[in-house]
Amino acid sequence: MPLKARLQRDWRFARGLNRTLKRVKSIASDSPNLICDDLQAAVDQWRDRSAITFEGRTLSYGELDAMANRFAHWGKGQNLRRGQTVALFMPNRLEYFAIWYGLSKIGVVTALINNQLSGLALAHCLNISAAACVIVDAETSPVFEAAKTLLEKPLNQWILGPAHGGQRDLVQALKSCSQLPPDKIVREDIRAHDTALLIFTSGTTGLPKAARITHVRAQLYMRGFAGATGAKSTDRIYVTLPLYHATGGLCALGAALLNGGSVFLRRKFSATHFWGEVVDEGCTMFVYIGELCRYLVNQPPGEAETRHKIRMAFGNGLRPDIWPVMKQRFRIPEILEFYGSTEGNVSMFNFDGREGAIGRAPKWLRKRFNVRLVQFDVETEEPIRGTNGLCIECGPGQIGECIGEIGGDARSEYSGYVDRAASEKKVLHDVFEKGDRWFATGDLMKSDGDGYFYFVDRIGDTFRWKGENVSTNEVAERLLGVAGVKEANVYGVAVEGAEGRAGMAGLVVGPEFDIKLFGETVARDLPPYAQPLFVRVLPALETTGTFKTRKMDLIADGYDPGKIKGPLYFNDAKRGYVKVTKGVFEKIAAGLVKL
Structure with missing residues (x-):
């Protein structure tokens, strides 16, 4: 690569990294500043601006906050206390974000349950969340009812809609709840290292595990993407991913709401309606994950797919073969691919757009990143260790497991799962020196001489x-x-x-x-x-x-x-x-x- 092009690439990367670090540098585990305080600051700054649009209804920042406050006071009225958990089992809808935002104001944890689950998997998630009650809607209530006999203890069921049988009407209960913020004294002893949310692993290899999302981690997600995307108050982000997942529910919402921008929220993804809605709503960004982009590419060409105002798509899991097609066919100026795991402490961004790369940790910034690749035996499913008992770092082009050093600062903390034994299984000890601890991502990758990382496969x-x-x-x-x-x-x-x-x-x-x-x-x-x-x-x-x-x-x-x-x-x-x-x-x- 010519020197000028290399310098331009490195400048783009450094600029993106600097934007991100500026937003996250003040995050501290022992801080009384919580994720709800970050969101409240955004409300105070942009109270009258549009925040979220869903199925024809738009809430301003002030209206969104008022809704969240009602949920906070409802929680207080139910005698929910700091550290207790409410399970949220619903599809995307206008109230979704407001529920967990409001409950976080009184120190209550919200377990974001995958609304596609049913039966044993649903009961398992509810059981391990130790929820005091569950919030459902008309769509998920019958699914919850069918799984009730598998629960370890009865759960009060609050429904956003008409109540039947033993259900309780949450809409009616909220009418008597104040729209004013709850007194901060109810969360005065909570610190950023305490749990804000439970987000569950996808369960592709077994039953889902509940990852602890502390206020620190929620702030890293939301503030981090507010910086990484370079989003502005004029941006409108199209969110069609489920809000129970960190990419849609934290990264995308943070990019919009912590910058004064707005969100167009869809109940679920539709390849058929995607570009038409993006155009009609004037969206300037969208968030993707996994195979969503392939579904778009597999659609027959339509005039709306190039008539949009999209300036950036950001997400993870974009396949290398789809990447150039996305840019060229849909005329997307910038794709921001990133890597991260719900429960882990490794995150990387591909700020300068190298096709196929999931992130970058350049040599000249190596000490600023806690990520390394170590040689791995796929038969024993263990890292390879040398005669000294320590792991062996991979060179360029070598495939190994991606690991993240566990440290004391907010960005390298590892909060793990609710299940402590499961958390400890993901920790490697004595990796490069005696006594060090590293989080094992379970992902095989390779890197090149320029510090770009490429996903290879999941271990297993x-x-x-x-x-x-x-x-x-x-x-x-x-x-x-x-x-x-x-x-x-x-x-x-x-x-x-x-x-x-x-x-x-x-x-x-x-x-x-x-x-x-x-x-x-x-x-x-x-x-x-x-x-x-x-x-x-x-x-x-x-x-x-x-x-x-x-x-x-x-x-x-x-x-x-x-x-x-x-x-x-x-x-x-x-x-x-x-x-x-x-x-x-x-x-x-x-x-x-x-x-």
Whole structure:
């Protein structure tokens, strides 16, 4: 890269980092300044400006605060005390943010429950939250009712809407609650290291875990993105992500509301309505996660997709193959990709727009970042240690686990999960010196000589086949380049008598998909050990509410035609991909077929 271009790139990065650090430098764990105080300051500054629009109704900052105050006084009226928890089980709606903002004013924790959960998973989240009561609406109330018998203790159910049976009418209760702020004395002994929210992991590999979001961490999210995005009071952010997740509920709202901007909130994502609403609402930014951008790219072209005022899209999980398409087809001037985990202490930003990179920690700022990559054994699922018992740092291009040093300052603290044992499992000891502690992200990455980090795979998703490590993420990216493949989920399956796990791909395909052409492309573009041994065609990929693909049920199905509906293929060494019949399955299971 020419010197001038390199200097321009480094200047963009330094400017973005400086914006961010300016907003977060005063955050301190022992401070009495809480996330609700940050939000109150924004209300006081921009009281009459529009804050949130949802389904035709707009609240100003002052009206939003008044609503939050009603919820605070309702909580006081229910004798909810500091440290107690209220479960919030609702889809995106106007009151969502106001509920947890208001409850934080009286020191009450809000557990943000994924509104797509039901049955055992829902009951599990409610149980581990230790909630004193649950707030629902007409959409989620029947789901809660169906899971009640699985709860460890009865929960009072408050509904935003007409009450039935044993439900309590929250709308009616709020009418008698004051719109004035509660006295600060009710939270005078609370500090920023105390818990503000519970946010749950996505549950792609098991039941969700409850991550403790302290006031410090909520401030880092909200203030951090207020700085990182460079958002202004004139910006309007399109939020279609669920508010129970940190990216939509904290990062995006913080970018808007701590800068005097506004939010257009949607109940849930719709690829069909996306660009039309962005144009109609005059949005200047939007937030993405996971595969949301691929859904946009898979839509037929429309005139609204280039008639917008979007100046930035920010989020995480943008696939490298989609990145240039997003910029060119939709004419998006800037994409801000970032990396972070709900429960962890590692965060990175790609301020200067290197395509495919999830963040950057340049050499000249290495000491300012707590992030490192260490060599990792995918079979034992443990970091590799040298003869001295310490971990070995990766060099450029080497794949390793991303870890974050746990320190005493706000940015490197690790608050973990409600379950202390689960929290401790994520901590590595004696990493680079005796006595140090590092948070293990569970993500495999690689970095280059310029300090850019690239996501490779989740630990547990990467598998070994024929003596080689196979990244499900990298294979999926290659498969998405094959004609007719719209979506791909790659995973490893056990094969009787074979070492490791064989690659299998679940595909969503279009009418132009041809299995023979697919096989030819795979044989050309992937090494033998990375070529999927099995392929199944699915009507759709099962995803979480944050667009992460689920693998558990697919892995459980394996390659058994008795469990699988729809086309299923085996990559025969001589004939290419052939249909898996009962006879073929039995031969493979008996070890009679060369793999």
